[in-house]
Amino acid sequence: MVNYRLLYYQLSQAGLPVEGVAESGRIDYTRALTPAEEATAAAVIAAHDPNGLLPEEIDRRDYSQARQAALALLDSGIAGWDAMTANQKNAWIGANFKDVMRIIRAMIKITT
Secondary structure: OOOHHHHHHHHHHOOOOEEEEOOOOOEEEOOOOOHHHHHHHHHHHHHOOOOOOOHHHHHHHHHHHHHHHHHHHHHHHHOOHHHOOHHHHHHHHHHHHHHHHHHHHHHHHHHO
16 A cells, blocks of 8 residues: 555655656656665655655644644633633633643644
8 A cells, every 4th residue: 555645755855756656656757766766765665654644734634633722722711711810810821821832833833
């Protein structure tokens, strides 16, 4: 089994002159590979995980996870925010500051 889009990306990132990768796993190059390139291609193919994700798929997954975490975190604070005293609000912010910042950094990374 092969993830042909991911394998194409991986071969390209390795600097190989890949023209295309078929769903069957057949790889077409724009020219014959040098012995060094053949070794690189073999290593890339051996390391290929068909369940792996392309960078944009990782970004989508990370964005989705960050969004869910943000919503859950905000829901936990917002639900009782109006009834909280100033000390309770400060305590909630203090207890969740790292998580809020992690979520914000993830959202900024993904959207920029």
